[in-house]
Amino acid sequence: MKNSTKYIFGICALLPLVACTAEEPSGLSYYEQIMGAAPLQPEHAEPRWQACAPKVAATDExxxxxVETGTDAGWVTRSAHDWDYFDANASDGKILVIDYAHKAGELAFRYLANDExxxxxxxxxxxxxxxxYSGAMSLLSDNFAQPDTVVGEVKLADLITSVHSYEVSGAADGNSNAIAYYFANVAGRDYLTALFHDAWLNIGQPEVKFRGAYGPSAFAPSDSYWRTPSRSVSAQIVARDSDPGALSYRCDDCGLTGNKPMTTLASAEFLKRLATHKRVPETRMPGLSDDAVMMLFYGLGHSENSANAGGMMAGASLTPHRAIAQALQAEYPELEGLSVQDTLDTATNGNWRIFHKLGAGPSETRGTSEVVALAHICLPLADGTREFTVAAQASVNDNTEANVGHAGAKLETLLRRTVQQLISDRP
Structure with a gap:
């Protein structure tokens, strides 16, 4: 997604949803006004570990x-899953939801997808x-994810916030691609790929890999050191042009999906394990600290808009917020006529959380325009909490910037339908 100037919160963010239908943005206007918008913040946005999963009976299969599925190879087959749960067709997009519950005192999950x-x-x-980011942080010796950590001369909190917001944060210049490229160089592509397989996820699909980067060049800190006031460590960096694990975008084994092909299952499982880092020790990423996860979600210590959360909470785009608000209004008629902000705050007493990262672009290789959403969502509703992690992708034909906006609107519809179906199916 391109760097954006500060667009308004989106024409529908501050107005009742029903008042926006006649002027719904589409195409380029959706891309700029909705996907390029700063996200909303909950009324109570203080950083905290989430615990939104509802309780179910110990016998709920x-x-x-x-413990029931294990974490070794084959856990996906042993999971509680329904790969055809949602009524959306594959032509509507791809979506997978990991739905959370407490079962016999432990977190439990069900994996729900559409059309296999x-x-x-x-x-x-x-x-x-x-x-x-997560791969890089798991390899640094000791814990260097503090609010006062600097990378060269730039605060880590500003770097991770800038990655998600596409905006300047302190000394971080808003070049999301360059910053993420740097994190990939710190981690190395062999390690990032291994995380999906025997080093962590055991996702069971060898085609999934992380062999590329972002944009033309990486963020270059003033030196290799990460520092706090009392400590420092030199980050060992393997640049893409000297990384034996790096592959070109159209390598012989890469196909049309490029050198970072993933699936909704792989992407959602990655984020789900970060979101449950404190609650499910068995699936923590090796070497990743509690503080590194909280830095990812909230950007603790970031310089800009200090009243608002950073990190994934600062992720550009109103697409998930609008979709969830519409789903809530469909399920709870008393919310009809409220704005997106008021819908989310009223339904959850201001305690909702939407941690998200959208990706988007026109693909010359595939001749399509595409949008991807990866999000963890907490909805402490009055009649029962809901917590879930979601990965989704939608595309339209022809690779233009305006069509990226059309794909974004298509993704919003898919998210809205999915969340509405999920929250109406109470545990």
């Missing part, structure tokens, strides 16, 4: 705990940037 698209390969675009 719709959900399975990590959970293992279809696609290009993740910028949604994969959380993977570059």
């Amino acid at each position: 719709r959900y399975a705990t990590t 698209t959970h293992d279809d390969l696609y290009e993740p675009w910028s949604s994969s940037k959380i993977m570059a």
